[in-house]
Amino acid sequence: MFFEDGKQIPDTISGGIKKAEIQERLNKMISSEEVEAIKSRQKHSFSEYDVAILGGGPAGLTAGMYLGQAKLKTVLIDPALPGGYMGITHQVSNYPGYVEPQPGFMLAHYMSEQAKQTGIDFKVAVDVTSVDLAKKEIVIDEFETIKARKIIIATGTSLPATPNTLWIKMLPLSEAEIQPWKKHSLSPNLPGK
Numbered sequence: 001m002f003f004e005d006g007k008q009i010p011d012t013i014s015g016g017i018k019k020a021e022i023q024e025r026l027n028k029m030i031s032s033e034e035v036e037a038i039k040s041r042q043k044h045s046f047s048e049y050d051v052a053i054l055g056g057g058p059a060g061l062t063a064g065m066y067l068g069q070a071k072l073k074t075v076l077i078d079p080a081l082p083g084g085y086m087g088i089t090h091q092v093s094n095y096p097g098y099v100e101p102q103p104g105f106m107l108a109h110y111m112s113e114q115a116k117q118t119g120i121d122f123k124v125a126v127d128v129t130s131v132d133l134a135k136k137e138i139v140i141d142e143f144e145t146i147k148a149r150k151i152i153i154a155t156g157t158s159l160p161a162t163p164n165t166l167w168i169k170m171l172p173l174s175e176a177e178i179q180p181w182k183k184h185s186l187s188p189n190l191p192g193k
C-alpha cells in the first residue's frame, strides 16, 4: 500500500512484488528531475556464478537442487515466484510419491525450500532486462549484472493456443464451461470440438 500526504493511494500491489513495480509507484510521487537524480546515483552491481538458471519452475528448481548439492555456485532467476506453472495449478496429479492430487502451491513451496537448502541463490520477482548468451551475461532489474560460466534455460512453455489440444481435454470442465474459452481462441482451421 502507498500513502501520500497521509492518504492511501488506491493503487495497491500484492504477491510476488517486483522492485520495478515499487519503483514505478514511488516515481509517480516525485518529480521527474528527482527520479533522474536517483537513477544517476544507482550503482551497477556485478556478480559471478558457475551456473545461472533462468526459470524457477519444477525444471529450474530441480536443476538448482542438484547443482547446489554438487557445490556449484548457482543462481536461479525468475520474474515470478518459484514454482512455475506448478505453483499456480490448483491440484497437481500424477506426482510421484503422492497418491492423492496435491495443491500446486504447496509442492512449489517444498520444492523451492529443498532447492534453497542446498545453498543456491534465488533472484525471484525480478525483471530480466537482458540475456546475452554469447557473453553469458544476464542483467536483472536494469542495474544488476550476473555472469555465469553456464546458463540453463528452464523457462518452460506457454499454454496451448487452442482448446483442441490434450490440455483442455484433461481439464475437469464441462462443455458449457469450455465454450466461452473456445469462442475466444478457437483457430478457424481447427474443427470445433
Ligand SMILES: Cc1cc2nc3c(=O)[nH]c(=O)nc-3n(C[C@H](O)[C@H](O)[C@H](O)COP(=O)(O)OP(=O)(O)OC[C@H]3O[C@@H](n4cnc5c(N)ncnc54)[C@H](O)[C@@H]3O)c2cc1C
Residues within 6 Å of the ligand: 054, 055, 056, 057, 058, 059, 060, 077, 078, 079, 080, 081, 082, 083, 084, 085, 086, 089, 091, 092, 093, 094, 095, 128, 154, 155, 156, 157, 159
Ligand atoms: C493448468 C495446468 C495444470 C497442470 N497440471 C499438472 C498435473 O496435474 N500434473 C503434472 O505432472 N503436471 C501438470 N501440469 C504441467 C506442469 O505444470 C509442467 O509440466 C511444469 O510446470 C513444467 O515445468 P517447467 O519448470 O519446465 O516450466 P514452467 O512451470 O513453465 O516454469 C517456467 C518458469 O520460467 C519462468 N520464466 C519465463 N520466462 C523467463 C525468463 N525470460 N527468464 C527467467 N525466467 C523465466 C516463469 O516465470 C516460470 O516460473 C499442469 C500445467 C498446467 C498449465
